[in-house]
Amino acid sequence: MNTAGTADVPARTGLDLTPFRGLRYDPDRVGSLSAVTSPPYDVVVRPDGLLHLESADPHNIVRLILPQATTPGTRNDQAAATLRRWISEGVLRIDPEPALYVYEQLDDEGMVQRGVIGALRLSEPSEGVVLPHEDVMPHVVADRAALMRATSANLEPLLLTYRGDGSASGATAVIERTAARPPLFSTTTEDGFSHRLWAVTDPADLTEVRTDLAGRQALIADGHHRWATCLRLRAEHPSPSPWDHGLVLLVDTARHPLRVRAIHRLLHQLPVQKALAALGDSFRIRSVDGPLPGALSALSAAAAEGNAFLLAGDGTFHLVDRPSPDLLARTVPADRPEAWRTLDATVLHAALLDHVWRIPDVPEHIAYIHDTAATVAKAERDGGTAVLMHPVREEVVRDLASQGVTMPRKSTSFGPKPASGLVLRTLDH
Incomplete structure (x- = not known):
């Protein structure tokens, strides 16, 4: 199974985050983990940045998130074939049990950002659980949807923020306890950020995170087009199915404020x-x-x-x-x-x-x-x-989103953004 439940969790009107079996690079099959990661697909500066990443390692994630071919159909088929080949060759391996993943980013100035990656149940903006703050471009959503259909995978997480109460309890407590343990891996990318990832599999920890988040609301900080894509594809698949969820990184900005850039x-x-x-x-x-x-x-x-x-x-x-x-x-x-x-x-x-x-x-x-x-x-x-x-102040973004008012597309850039390629989620089983 791709997702798994935990012990009884209270009925939720907020975020519904579930564990999943992550698909991750085998460090022994690639040059280095930093060489196979990439910024999110829409941050890669093309063509220079794309060519640089493609040459960094033959298994760099850009070959999945930004496949290069003469037609869109060929590009998507190529990405799907590449993903299947990397899985069959063991370059990408699926974790043995469902988990939530604690993810930490640390820059060379000492800024620490920690959050939790999981499969989030999708919701419409009208439900008031996940708030978009920007309009989207239909052709980009169509392009991302075609790629996701072909690969049957969430290739990179969205970045969502929520406002905790500032206390070291609930999800925050689990994240901090987990970050004190040895990680699954640690790597530093060429932008100076170090990245660490941990798997949370203990049922009590999973329940603590899910119960805490169940009453909370999130703002889409980065990934509006991917969120719109997930909603489109959910409508194409009978529920229940893995398409009811999307891959997200949730960060408590009361504890780890994000930077907002233009x-x-x-x-x-x-x-x-x-x-x-x-x-x-x-x-x-x-x-x-x-x-x-x-x-x-x-x-x-x-x-x-x-x-x-x-x-x-x-x-x-x-x-x-x-x-x-x-x-x-x-x-x-x-x-x-x-x-x-x-x-x-x-x-x-x-x-x-x-x-x-x-x-x-x-x-x-x-x-x-x-x-x-x-x-x-x-x-x-x-x-x-x-x-x-x-750049726009985060308070302005959140205030408009809470009113149901979306900003012009590409109005803000929240960061640091999660690196693509650290953990993927398959949707075909």
């Missing part, structure tokens, strides 16, 4: 000077000195006073702020809370992309990139425009 936009077909000229007098435009850290400081200062963006791609930086009230009144929908109407992402998409620049939100025109320097470098190399964003 996701930047790369406008492939819009040169910087053309972008600036189109603004007219609808924004204030100022040149700011580099290098990049100094320009980002100027963006931060401007963002504290209102909507602000940093444009780059022509070898310098241009601070764009103080949008015209008339422009905002004409372009930003008025039927949403003020916190939503004043988001930088809202103003960018409603006023700039849709109205001023008239750029369709499709991959041919817009790329979403997490790495700031990479966004600027690609814009300079390709002759496009990098639109650098300032």
